[in-house]
Amino acid sequence: MMTEQKRTVSIHVPVLTRVEGEGALDLRIDNGEIAELRLRIFEPPRFFEKFLEGRHYTEIPDMVARICGICPVAYQVTAAQALEKLFGVELDPWARAMRRVFYCGEWIQSHSLHIHLLAAPDFFGCNNAIELARIAPDEVRRGLRIQALGNELMDLFGARSVHPVGVRVGGFHGAPAPAQINAIRDKLRAALPEAEALVRWTASIAVPQDDQPFLSVAMQHPTDYAIETGAIGVSDGLRIEADAFDAHFAERHEPHSTALFSTYHQQPYLVGPLARLNLNHARLPEAVKTLLAEIGLALPSRNLFHSLVARAVEILLALHEALRLLDAYRLPDSPWVLVTPRAGVATGCTEAPRGLLWHRYEMDDDGRVVNARIVPPTSQNQGRIEEDLRLSLLNFGLDQPDDALRLHCEQVIRNYDPCISCATHFLRMNVERT
C-alpha cells in the first residue's frame, strides 16, 4: 500500500481552518500584570482536507485554490509540486521558471494589497485606505497600480488572478505568447522605480521600537531568494526537506480557536516576509541590497513592525525576479509534460505571501487522494502572535487607555498579515482590570 515509513505522528487529519473574519482578544490584567491573553480566531471550518479525499490528482490545483482568494497561486503551486515530486515528473525548464514568475505576481499583488489597504492606514491615523488616499493620494494610487500589475502577471499564466486556471500537475495548461511577455516586461521595468520609492516610503514611516527574541522559519535556496523551491530553514541553524516537517513541527488544537497552533520543538515561531528577509537577505539581488543599505534596515531584525518594509522589499525583489526570468522568454515545445500517477506520500512546501505553506497528500494507485493535510502560514504564526502581544503590551505599557491598547494590539496582529487583518477594527477586545 503506502510507501511512507512508519512515524509516530499522533495528528488526526486536521481541518484547514481559514482565519479571516472573526478574531477576538481576551485580555485580563490583574494588579498591573497580564493574567490572561488569548487571541481567538473563529472562522467556520470548511473541511477542505476531508472533501479532497477521493478526488483525482488532476482536480487538486483547482480545488485547493479555493482555500484562499488572496493567495490561490501558493496553494496551487504547492500542491502541484508535491504531486510532481511523488510522481517523478521532471518539469520542462520553461515551466519551472514560469511557476516562479507566476508566484512573483501573487507576492506583488498580496503584499501591495496588505501594505496599502490593510496596514498603512493605522500609521497615519486613518480608518481605511480611502481615507488614507485623501492625505497620501500619490502613495495609495502607486500602491494600487503595483497591486494591479501583480494581478496582471497572474492573469498572464492563469487567465484570472483569483482562482487562476493555468496550473496543472506537470506544468501549465498554456503558454503566454511572446508579444504578451514583451508587453508585461515593459510594465515591470517601469514599475521598478515605483517599487523603490515604495520601499523608501515604508522605511520612512515611524514604527514602534519593539525588540523581541523569536525564531524565524523560512525556505532557503543555495542561490535564490526562496519562493517556490528550497529547503526549510530555521534561524537556530536547522535545515530540513519538506518531508521531515512532521519530525520538527507539530500542530495542536486549542479550544478557543478554530485555527490550529503550530510549534517548532514546542516553541512558537515566525513565518512570513520578515522571517524570510532575516534568513535570506544575502540572496537578494545587488540592486535591492544597495537600497536596503541606503535605508539603513539592519538584518536580521527583531522588530515585527519591520514587516511593512519587508513586504515592500519583497515586492521589489519579485519585480526583479520576474524581469530576470522573462528576459530570454521563448515558447516551450509543450507547456506541460505527461504525468503517470503512483501511490505514495507527496509532501511539498512553498513560501506563500504570508509564509511557509506545507502540503501532504497520501495518494492511491489511481491518482486519488487517500488523505490530505495542509498547514497554512497563519496557523503557524498564531502562537507567535500571542507571544508577541504579551511582550509588546508590556513594552507599550499596560496602564494605557483601553482604546490605545486595542489599536496597539491590532497593529501587532496586522504585522503578521493574518487573514483576519481584513477588518480595520476586527478586534473585539474585552479588557478586564482588577
Add this chain to the structure above:
Amino acid sequence: MMNDPNTSPTKPRVAVHKFSSCDGCQLALLNLGEDLLTLAERVDLVHFAEAGPLDPDTEVDVAFVEGSVSTPEDLERIQHVRQHSRLLIAIGACATSGGIQSLRNGPHSEGWIAQIYAHPEAISSLQHSTPIARHVKVDFELWGCPVNSQQMLAVINSLLLGVAPRDNADKVCTECKRRNLTCVMVSHGVPCMGPVTRAGCGALCPSLGRDCYGCYGPAENANTDALAAQFGRLGLMPQAIVQRFQSINSQAPVFLAAADKTRAHHDD
C-alpha cells in the same frame, strides 16, 4: 473634481458582507486598482470589513453578500443583513449554491468535527453549507467562483443608472464561439463542462486549451443528461462523471440532480 463624497444626497449606500468563503469575490472590488478610488466616490461604502469601513447595522441601499451560511451565528446574521438592506445581492458560488464547502453536505460528513478536532465541543458549525437564498429573499444572484470585476461593475453601474442588472444565464459555449476558440471537447476529446455551465467568465479555461470545470454553476436549460452520456463516451467512469458535477457548485440543484442520476443509473 468630484463633489464632496460625503454630502451627495444621491449616492447609494453600499455594504459588502462576508459569510463562509475564501474572500475571493470581494477581491473583484479590491483588485480594481485605481478604479477602487473612483468607486468610493460614486457609492458610499458603509460596510466593507476587508477594505476597512465597519458598520453592519446601518440601513443600506445595496448589500453584496459573499459566502455561504454555515454556522448557527450565520443564520441570525443573514436575517440582520436582510432587514437592513433595500436590495440584497448574492455574489459568488458560496452565496448562490453553498460553494465548494457544501461538498460536506450529506450523511457522509457526520462526525468529521469529532474526528479531527481535539475539542469538538468548541467548534460551532452547521451540518450543511447553504446558499443565501435558502434563508432570506435575494434580489439578484451573481454566479461565479469567483465573480470578476467586470461583472461587479456592471451590476453597480446598472444600479447607479436605476435599471435592473442583466442576468446572463447562457452557456460557456456561447462565449467560446464568440471568442472563436477551438472546442476542446469536439477537437481534443476533453470532458468539458462548458455546455451546461453558465457564462460570465469569458471562456477562460477553453482559452488555455483545457476543460471548463463548472465554476460558474449551471446555465439555463442545461442538458446534463446528454453531457453525462457524452462524458461516458469519452471514457469517464461513473465516479468521475459524478465528480465533474460535484465540485465547486455541488449543491446547485441541476448539478446535484445530474450527479444523483449518474449514481442511480450506475447502481441499477
